[in-house]
Amino acid sequence: MARQDSQSIARSGAVPSAAPAAEKILEPSPASQMRRRIFGHYGIMIGGTVLAAIFLIAIFAPLLTPFDPILDQDLAQKLKPPFWHDSPKYDPAHPLGTDLQGRDYLTRLVHGAQISLLIGFSAMLISGVIGTALGVAAGYFGGRVDMVVNFIITTRLSMPVVLVALAVVSLIGSSLWIVIWVLGLLIWDRFAVVMRSTTMQVRNLDYVAAAQACGCSTLRIIMTEIMPNVVNHLIVVATLEMAHAILLEAALSFLGLGVQPPAPSWGLMISEAKGMMFFDPWLIGVPGAALFALILAINLLGDGVRDVTAPENRN
Amino acid sequence: MLKYILKRLGVAFMVALTVSVITFSLIYVSGDPAVALAGEAASNDEIEHIRKSYGYDRPIPVQYMDWLGRALQGDLGRSHYLKEDISDVILTRLPNTLILAGCAIAFALILSIPLGVAAAIRPNSLIDRFALTLAVVGQALPSFWFALIMMFFLGIQMRWLPISRVETWQGFIMPSIALGYYVTPGVMRLTRAGMLEVLQSDYIRTAKAKGLRPMVVLFKHALRNAIIPVVSLAAVQFGFMLGGSIVIESIFAINGLGFLAWETIQRGDLPMMQAIVLVLSLFYIVITFLADMLNAFLDPRIRVT
Numbered sequence: 336m337a338r339q340d341s342q343s344i345a346r347s348g349a350v351p352s353a354a355p356a357a358e359k360i361l362e363p364s365p366a367s368q369m370r371r372r373i374f375g376h377y378g379i380m381i382g383g384t385v386l387a388a389i390f391l392i393a394i395f396a397p398l399l400t401p402f403d404p405i406l407d408q409d410l411a412q413k414l415k416p417p418f419w420h421d422s423p424k425y426d427p428a429h430p431l432g433t434d435l436q437g438r439d440y441l442t443r444l445v446h447g448a449q450i451s452l453l454i455g456f457s458a459m460l461i462s463g464v465i466g467t468a469l470g471v472a473a474g475y476f477g478g479r480v481d482m483v484v485n486f487i488i489t490t491r492l493s494m495p496v497v498l499v500a501l502a503v504v505s506l507i508g509s510s511l512w513i514v515i516w517v518l519g520l521l522i523w524d525r526f527a528v529v530m531r532s533t534t535m536q537v538r539n540l541d542y543v544a545a546a547q548a549c550g551c552s553t554l555r556i557i558m559t560e561i562m563p564n565v566v567n568h569l570i571v572v573a574t575l576e577m578a579h580a581i582l583l584e585a586a587l588s589f590l591g592l593g594v595q596p597p598a599p600s601w602g603l604m605i606s607e608a609k610g611m612m613f614f615d616p617w618l619i620g621v622p623g624a625a626l627f628a629l630i631l632a633i634n635l636l637g638d639g640v641r642d643v644t645a646p647e648n649r650n
Numbered sequence: 651m652l653k654y655i656l657k658r659l660g661v662a663f664m665v666a667l668t669v670s671v672i673t674f675s676l677i678y679v680s681g682d683p684a685v686a687l688a689g690e691a692a693s694n695d696e697i698e699h700i701r702k703s704y705g706y707d708r709p710i711p712v713q714y715m716d717w718l719g720r721a722l723q724g725d726l727g728r729s730h731y732l733k734e735d736i737s738d739v740i741l742t743r744l745p746n747t748l749i750l751a752g753c754a755i756a757f758a759l760i761l762s763i764p765l766g767v768a769a770a771i772r773p774n775s776l777i778d779r780f781a782l783t784l785a786v787v788g789q790a791l792p793s794f795w796f797a798l799i800m801m802f803f804l805g806i807q808m809r810w811l812p813i814s815r816v817e818t819w820q821g822f823i824m825p826s827i828a829l830g831y832y833v834t835p836g837v838m839r840l841t842r843a844g845m846l847e848v849l850q851s852d853y854i855r856t857a858k859a860k861g862l863r864p865m866v867v868l869f870k871h872a873l874r875n876a877i878i879p880v881v882s883l884a885a886v887q888f889g890f891m892l893g894g895s896i897v898i899e900s901i902f903a904i905n906g907l908g909f910l911a912w913e914t915i916q917r918g919d920l921p922m923m924q925a926i927v928l929v930l931s932l933f934y935i936v937i938t939f940l941a942d943m944l945n946a947f948l949d950p951r952i953r954v955t
Contacts, residue, residue, distance in 0.1 A: 489661070490668045492886070493934040495893020495927065498911055499676075502923050505915045506679045506686070582792055586897050589794050590912065605795060616802050623795035631790035638786070 372643045379643065382635030389629055393448035402439040404446040404599040413437035417617050431621055434604070435611065436597075440618075443599040444625055450600045451581050451629060454515055458580035459573055461519025466526020467569065473527070474534025475557060481531070488527050496521050497586060504592045514593050518580050525579075529572050533565040567644035574637030578630045585626055601626045654946060654953045662939045669931040670721070674714050676927065677920045682706075686918065687730060717924075726925040731917045736925045740907065744929075747906035750899070751891040753822050754830030755884060762834040763880070766841025767873065770849060781842070785835035793894075797828035797901045813902070825902045829895055833887045840883055844876030878949050885941030889934035 363371070373379055392399065416422045417432040417440070425432075431440040473484035500517050507513060537543065538561065546556045585602030587593030594600040596607070601622040608618030677683045684701035685692075692700075701707045705716070720727065726736040769778040804824060805813035812821050848854065849872055857867045892907070899908035907926060914922045946952045 486661070486664065486668075490665050490672075493665055493669055493889070493931045493938075494672065495890070495896075495930045495934070497896050498893050498927055498930060501896070501912070501915050502676060502927065503679055505918065506676075578790070585792055586794055590897065590900065592915065602792075602794075605798070609798065612798060612802060613806055619795065619798050619802075623792065623799070626792050626795065627790055630792070631786070634786065634789055 369643065373639075376639045376643055378635040379639030382632045382637075382639060385628060385632035386636060389448050389632065390452065392445050393452050396442075396445040396449055399445050400439060400442040402442040404438065404443045405597045407438060407442070409433075409437040411437065414611070414615060416615075417621070420617070432617070434618065435607065440621060443604060444601075444621060447599040447601045447604060447622065447625065448629070450511070450594060450598060451584070451626070454511070454518070454584045454594075455577040455581040455633075457515045458518040458522065458584075459577040461516065462521075462523035462576055462580075463526055463569070463573055465520070466523030466572075467530050469523070470527040470530025471534045471557060471561065471565075474531040475538050475553075475561065477535070477538075484527065484531065488524055491521075491524050496583070500583065500587060501590065501592050504587065509592055509595055511594055511598070514584055514587060518583055522576055522579055522583070525576060526569075526572050529568055530565060533568045534561055537561055537564045567640065570644075571637050571641045574633050574640065578633040578637075581626070581633075582630060651946065651953050655943065658939060658942055662935050666932060666935050669935070670718055670928060671714070673924050673928045673931065674717055676924055678710070683920055687920065721925075721928065726928075727921040729919055729922045731914075731919040731922070736922055739910065739922070740925060740929055743905060743907045743910045745906075746904055747892060747895055747899070747908055750822060750825055750829060750895055750904060750906060751888060753826035754891055754895075755833065755888045757826050757830040758833040758837060758887070759884060761831075762838035763841050763877075765834075766838040767845055767868070769838070770842045770845030770876075771868070773846065778842075781838055785838055788831055788835045791831070793828055793832055794897050794901060796831065797824065797898055800824050800828060801901075821902070821904075825898050825904055828901075829891055829898045833884075833891070836887070837880055837883060840880050841876060844879060845872060848872045848876045874948075878945055881945055881948070882938075882941050885937050889937045892933055893930050 412426070412429070412433050413435055414437075415426050415429050415433040416424055418425060418430050420432075429439050429441065431444060434440055434443065469484050469487065473481040500521055503517050504513060543556060543560050546560050551560075584593050584600070585605070588600045588602030589606045591606065594603055596603060604622040605619045608615070608622075612619050677686075682697075684697050684704070684706045687704070688697045688700050705713060708716075717727070724737055726740070728734065729736050729739060732739060765777075765781045765784070769775075769781040772778060801813050801824065804811045811824055812818070813824075854867060854872055857871045858864075862871075894908075895904075895906060896908035896911050898904075899906045900912045903909065907930070911923075911926045914926060942952075
């Protein structure tokens with residue numbers, strides 16, 4: 336066992352001093368190989384840049400425009416066209432025009448990024464904790480625990496997410512945090528499924544057996560042996576589920592049972608503009624395009640992380 | 651085989667029972683259903699009256715057993731709002747949703763399986779890249795937004811297709827695309843990955859070496875094996891579509907179960923809400939069960955383990 340361990344360390348090059356100097360010059364270190372793969376991957380670079388930009392826009396939203404997304408209503412200024420319409424009604428103070436209540440559309444859009452990112456990230460965190468706990472427990476302990484967790488996953492999957500979320504939100508009232516909790520408690524299934532199968536693979540490897548033989552506690556084995564080796568899969572699922580949560584929030588808000596007006600949620604903006612879509616289609620085009628760009632960026636990043644960390648899973 | 655069927659049937663039954671408990675407790679999420687039904691302005695007497703007349707004064711387990719017993723006989727109770735039997739309402743709305751979900755899954759499979767196969771035959775070719783781009787873009791498009799955009803261009807600008815409340819086949823085209831396109835990336839990737847793996851196997855080389863025509867090798871030998879995981883995915887997605895059609899149906903005003911669910915939620919019609927969640931969940935359980943049976947039939951290895 337000991338010999339195998341030292342061999343595997345030497346092979347992976349985790350300890351630089353163990354590798355001969357000549358080899359070090361010939362072969363780039365794993366870290367620099369990884370850096371090269373990350374910077375050479377179009378998906379990660381494009382997705383990461385767009386996501387970072389949206390994140391910065393969300394943080395600095397109040398500084399970007401002189402208006403307030405909710406309070407600055409002016410019915411005299413309503414439905415100003417955006418800059419590409421080339422209309423005499425265009426007002427340079429409102430580059431993306433104004434909505435039905437005369438609120439600056441650019442201001443609503445950049446503040447909407449806050450809501451999408453907050454909901455996506457928080458719901459992903461909640462579902463990630465639930466799903467990872469269930470999945471790792473099932474994969475590590477197997478047997479009865481696995482049966483029970485599988486049963487819970489199957490039961491959860493058979494309940495229609497949108498319908499249950501709508502029903503619960505309509506019964507207990509809707510606010511930003513209620514939407515986050517309802518989504519977080521509903522969409523953990525993929526975390527559980529993926530963590531279960533990856534933990535099962537890792538759990539049968541020799542270094543877990545070695546840790547058990549050393550007398551490590553179960554918690555310690557899970558935290559220091561299992562988790563670091565499944566974390567790349569966890570990141571991939573996390574990006575997928577963050578995108579999923581953002582799309583679900585937009586759909587709920589669009590149906591009128593998510594974030595409530597006058598909050599500048601992108602789904603809500605599309606819903607409010609629905610009645611005007613035949614006359615002013617840009618009102619639904621702008622927030623929809625923002626939603627599309629955000630989801631695309633998150634998905635590209637997730638796909639990229641999968642490609643870079645586990646090339647064998649590429650498809 | 652029989653042992654496998656029985657085992658799978660037992661699990662499906664247990665899941666259905668658990669779902670029924672969760673669905674039933676849905677009306678207690680908000681607290682007291684009698685208060686919720688009576689509205690905010692109701693007096694205590696009115697609330698008491700409602701509690702008695704709908705049977706909410708009985709112990710909860712008794713209420714559950716009563717509800718389950720009736721549901722097993724096909725009686726889902728009466729709608730508080732429509733004053734009709736819920737089973738009748740659901741049965742009249744169900745065909746539209748089934749047609750919609752059926753067309754949507756058909757659209758998804760017809761688009762994604764040939765694309766996946768073509769992409770697998772020539773990896774990294776132009777068609778592979780096209781398929782991959784389509785998948786990445788498709789996964790990021792919010793379905794309700796895509797539906798509105800289609801409505802605007804195909805319905806308003808071009809006037810090619812009717813935009814809402816039309817019960818002809820043309821009326822189902824846009825909703826089916828809006829509901830189905832979201833599934834295509836997953837199915838396409840799975841088909842491609844499966845085909846890539848199978849095409850490298852020995853029996854495909856043998857089949858080619860025997861001099862079989864390329865089409866026969868591709869479809870009879872390779873696709874048949876690569877399609878097995880796709881069957882499971884398609885079944886799961888079909889089940890999701892029944893529940894997910896709520897967004898699309900309410901946009902296109904299609905008189906189906908999803909639209910009914912949306913109306914019901916807005917009216918706060920609790921028994922109807924319960925019934926719809928239960929029916930959709932049961933549909934999903936039945937569909938995934940049937941898909942497992944089909945898979946066991948296609949792949950004998952599944953039956954043994």
